[in-house]
Amino acid sequence: MTSARTRVRRLPEKQVRDLEAMHAILDAAYVAQVGISVDGQPFVVPMACARDGDHLLLHGSTGSRLMRTLAEGGPVCVSVLHLDGLVYARSAFESSMNYRSATILGVAEQVPDDEMLPALERLTEHLFPGRWAELRPPKKKELAATLVIRVPLDEWSVKVGEGYGEDDPDDLDETVWAGVVPLATVAGQPEDAPDLKSGQVRGRPPGCG
Amino acid sequence: MTSARTRVRRLPEKQVRDLEAMHAILDAAYVAQVGISVDGQPFVVPMACARDGDHLLLHGSTGSRLMRTLAEGGPVCVSVLHLDGLVYARSAFESSMNYRSATILGVAEQVPDDEMLPALERLTEHLFPGRWAELRPPKKKELAATLVIRVPLDEWSVKVGEGYGEDDPDDLDETVWAGVVPLATVAGQPEDAPDLKSGQVRGRPPGCG
Numbered sequence: 001m002t003s004a005r006t007r008v009r010r011l012p013e014k015q016v017r018d019l020e021a022m023h024a025i026l027d028a029a030y031v032a033q034v035g036i037s038v039d040g041q042p043f044v045v046p047m048a049c050a051r052d053g054d055h056l057l058l059h060g061s062t063g064s065r066l067m068r069t070l071a072e073g074g075p076v077c078v079s080v081l082h083l084d085g086l087v088y089a090r091s092a093f094e095s096s097m098n099y100r101s102a103t104i105l106g107v108a109e110q111v112p113d114d115e116m117l118p119a120l121e122r123l124t125e126h127l128f129p130g131r132w133a134e135l136r137p138p139k140k141k142e143l144a145a146t147l148v149i150r151v152p153l154d155e156w157s158v159k160v161g162e163g164y165g166e167d168d169p170d171d172l173d174e175t176v177w178a179g180v181v182p183l184a185t186v187a188g189q190p191e192d193a194p195d196l197k198s199g200q201v202r203g204r205p206p207g208c209g
Numbered sequence: 210m211t212s213a214r215t216r217v218r219r220l221p222e223k224q225v226r227d228l229e230a231m232h233a234i235l236d237a238a239y240v241a242q243v244g245i246s247v248d249g250q251p252f253v254v255p256m257a258c259a260r261d262g263d264h265l266l267l268h269g270s271t272g273s274r275l276m277r278t279l280a281e282g283g284p285v286c287v288s289v290l291h292l293d294g295l296v297y298a299r300s301a302f303e304s305s306m307n308y309r310s311a312t313i314l315g316v317a318e319q320v321p322d323d324e325m326l327p328a329l330e331r332l333t334e335h336l337f338p339g340r341w342a343e344l345r346p347p348k349k350k351e352l353a354a355t356l357v358i359r360v361p362l363d364e365w366s367v368k369v370g371e372g373y374g375e376d377d378p379d380d381l382d383e384t385v386w387a388g389v390v391p392l393a394t395v396a397g398q399p400e401d402a403p404d405l406k407s408g409q410v411r412g413r414p415p416g417c418g
Contacts, residue, residue, distance in 0.1 A: 005250075010273050030295070030306065030392075033242035033288050035251035041214075042244035042251050044288035046310055064219050079242050079253035083394070086239070088402075088414070092333045092344050093351040097239065101255055124301045134385050135301050142302040164402040176343050177413035178402040183239075185292070188391035193297075193373040196387055204386035205297070 005105055006157035016158040025080055025102040025158060026051040030127055034058060035077040036069050049080070050126030055150040056104060057111070057119050067147040071110040078104040078151055086181040089165025090174045098161045098180065105155045111148040119148045134203030214314055215366035225367040234289055234311040234367060235260040239336055243267060244286040245278050258289070259335035264359040265313060266320070266328050276356040280319040287313040287360055295390040298374025299383045307370045307389065314364045320357040328357045343412030 008015035016022075026032075032049040035042055045066050050057045056078060060067040070076060085098035111119045120143075121132045138146075165178055190205045217224035225231075235241075241258040244251055254275050256267045265287060269276040279285060294307035320328045329352075330341045347355075374387055399414045 010270055031290060031292055031308075033244075033253050033255075033290070035242075035244040035253035035286070037246035037249050037251040040246050040249070041284050041314070042246040042253075042286040043314075044242050044244035044251075044253050044286045044312070046242075046288060046290040046308070048306065061219055075250045077244070077251040077253045079255060081240060081242070081255040083240055086336060086396075088337060088340070088399075088412075090344070091351070092329060092341065092347055093355075095333065095337060095340070095344075097257065097336075099240075099255070103253070105250070105252075120301060124304065127295060127306075128297060128304060131297070131304070132301065135299070135304075136380070136383060138301055142300070146302075164404075167404075171345070172404065173406070174345065175409055176411045177399075177409055178405055179413075180400045180402070181414055182397035182400065183394055184397065185392055185394050187295075188393065190297075190386075191389045191391065193387040193389070195373075195376075195381065197382070200384055200386055202385045203297075204388075205390055 003155045006155055008157055014159045014161055016160050022102050022156055022158045025100050029080045033079045036074055050123045052122045054153045057123050057150050059123055059148045062145055062147050070108040070149045071147055073107050076108050083183050085183050087165050088179050090167045090171040090176055090178050094165045094167050101159045103157050104151055106151050108149045108151045111150055116148050212364045215364055217366055223368045223370055225369050231311050231365055231367045234309045238289045242288045245283055259332045261331045263362045266332055266359050268332055268357045271354055271356050279317040279358045280356055282316050285317050292392050294392050296374050297388050299376045299380040299385055299387050303374045303376050310368045312366050313360055315360050317358045317360045320359055325357050
């Protein structure tokens with residue numbers, strides 16, 4: 001839902017109001033940049049994230065100031081960005097980037113103890129698909145050291161920049177090249193841990209020979 | 210310089226105090242996540258960035274609330290992240306990501322009018338190397354619509370996660386695979402703008418046939 005606070009003022013033609021588009025941006029992200037404010041000073045911290053229905057899950061140590069601030073319900077802003085390309089226009093002014101960006105405002109809450117296991121499963125499965133079933137269950141002391149936080153996906157905005165530069169008509173005859181250099185994040189071949197023992201192959205990600 | 214505010218409390222063994230490491234992280238980034246606080250509400254906005262010596266440059270529209278807040282010298286937090294890999298450990302608890310992360314706290318200032326052109330050149334050249342010389346100079350109305358901001362690189366922290374999972378000794382005999390799936394951002398082949406005219410080839414980025 002777009003509120004007065006999340007209405008896009010700059011380049012409003014790039015705003016997308018589609019819930020599925022927001023979900024897709026979050027679902028393609030491993031990391032969110034999480035902003036809190038402490039006595040007027042903003043702090044922005046990158047954190048692993050996973051969408052769980054209409055919430056975004058984050059997790060961290062019970063010893064983290066950020067996590068405790070979030071658990072206590074301070075206002076939060078979460079920014080997720082995918083950079084898709086460098087847009088070479090015919091002027092510096094119109095040169096830009098292609099991207100998909102989601103911003104969420106809200107108040108976080110701690111996931112209660114009896115919902116922690118499914119939340120951790122969701123986080124693990126988002127980052128490491130299929131892994132939860134391959135790993136031993138979390139130990140009590142591990143759960144006790146972990147805070148899981150959720151941010152409701154109620155107040156959000158999405159901006160998408162795509163396509164080519166929108167050059168000023170006066171610039172269209174410049175002899176300079178115009179176009180896009182696409183950017184993408186790609187996964188390489190899995191690399192075995194140096195202490196991997198013979199037979200430790202269960203759950204090896206695809207692509208590993 | 211690390212201050213009490215930028216001392217790394219969580220996983221302090223990942224903190225790097227090397228100025229060159231911080232510079233390298235910024236120099237490898239197209240985008241920074243810029244956090245401000247407005248009446249206690251954090252806002253985090255992705256912005257193109259370029260390091261210029263001991264400052265980080267940002268730019269945007271004079272009509273942007275974020276840019277005006279920055280120009281007025283409100284406290285800012287800038288977060289830059291490079292995600293380098295997914296770390297498959299032998300437990301969910303030790304599973305993590307490899308990354309290089311820089312965080313800058315400070316007060317931004319507006320770049321004065323007589324330094325705007327070199328600052329815009331720096332931003333353009335960082336994102337589009339070699340491009341500034343190929344493009345016509347900015348027009349007065351374009352400069353008038355642009356704010357350039359710089360954040361001093363005085364108070365910062367760097368965290369780097371690398372290598373493999375640090376499994377609990379009890380888990381080393383689990384039969385599950387352990388290792389890293391590397392992640393990287395790669396540029397694809399340049400794509401011509403649909404309105405590119407014959408002969409508009411000057412400054413075409415390398416890699417385009």
